[in-house]
Amino acid sequence: MPFDTLPARPGLGLKPQHYAQILANKPDLGFFEVHAENYMGEGGPPHRYLAAICENYPLSLHGVGLSIGGEAPLDRDHLKRLRALVERYQPASFSEHLAWSSHDEGYLNDLLPVPYTPQTLDRVVSHVDEVQQVLGRRMLLENPSTYVLFEESTIEEVDFLAAIADRTGCGLLLDVNNVMVSAVNHRLDPVAYIDRFPVHHVGEIHLAGYDETTDDAGERLLIDAHGSRVRPDVFERYRHTIIRTGALPTLIEWDNNVPAFDVLMDEVRLVGEVLDGTLNRRLAS
């Protein structure tokens, strides 16, 4: 059966090492999310498994390579590949990043930062318009985690994202770990960021674990690492977010040093408690 919206429940990133276990046990989960680029081979086991999983769960298709923040025009071939995937799997959601990752030298495989100016805003708006036109659907755009600031930036990130959503009609993906990483890295208040975030546009939340190091001045520098449990301070901001927004589809992202499936389900349980708690409070009030 097709799913056209993600349920306001916990979801997990789908990893090949868990395919068989998921199909055998059908764990109780709201949805699975995959990186679109990992399913752009022509055939074989990845598609076979994804098709089987889509028969049982809603799918969130999450792109990591479109370079929406890039100075160059969007890669038409890549857009076509995305459209083919959307047509084939009919995901409940498609999302991408406010970042760039391709340049003349090739694909750099990282989500690189964009300065926030009226000119870059126009460019990102036109790229999001193009994506939505080619895919024939609304997309979600994710807030980035960043390690540097641009001197030329004149617009605050929250306002930049809100303007993109207002001008293109796209939704937003609020990554609370990214909020925490950027807030610590740039000496900002993560709660103030969340409280100003245009939550009526948010269609999904991401949670992940960060790593920690220091910068040249010996000050705390958080790294968006996706290789551990969600840190307690991120969970606390997530709880704060959900109280403000109500229950939202919430993904646990764990892409490096992927643990046993049971560890992921333990994170899912914690997310479920936050979502259920919000629901109960709303019903009680």
Add this chain to the structure above:
Amino acid sequence: MTSQSPFTRALTDPAQPVPAGLVSPRGTADSKRFAVYRNNVHVSLVGALAARFPVTRQLVGEEFFTGMARLYVAQTKPKGPVLIHYGDSFPDFVAQFPPASGLPYLPDLARLEAAWTEAYNAADAIALAPADLSTIAGDALASLDLTLAPSTRLVRSGFPVGTLWSAHQTTPVSIPALSGSECVLLTRPQAHVRLTIIPPAACAFLEAIGQGRTLGQAAEAVLTVFPDFDPGAALVGLAGLGAFTTLTKELADV
């Protein structure tokens, strides 16, 4: 405006300073902050190679592999965001990498691993079953043009790379004798990639078919080099491994 060109140049060349206009909240350039991006690019691309070439990595050890892969990453970026294709030229790089010259089988082993990923991700197709051939009369069979399945790959090596690769699929690894050439066939008959070491004559037969020769022409060419070759047995064996796609209606009616 800070263009993405100087950012990219500084990202890929660690000798360059942090690009102008990028600052910490203190308003100063900060090399450790910019190094996070440099590190992400290198570590993620080395990781993509490690995922595609796991046995190559096991054979040389993690430290050696990472050093070799970093040099490859520095000179060869992915052409696009679909990383299953990244590293197609890595085996050739390994062949030209002087510190790896003590392991002469390493480039072919890497070629086998690159081919394995291609077989894994190739388009789905219905394989020709040996029984499909039994209904075709002998002379019609000789004029048949078979099509290789999209997942079929052949790797010829002067080293026993198929045996070596297979030995690394189990723990503990028992290292086989490292002499003798091999023809390795990769097929994907059902859900999974299958590796088979096939005789040189069968390999030549399959290559000839892949070049568009009819079964009769292919058999004849192989028999001139391998007089004992049994084309019928080879055909049934190769079909059983899923090397060919099913006959189109038109061909089946021949």
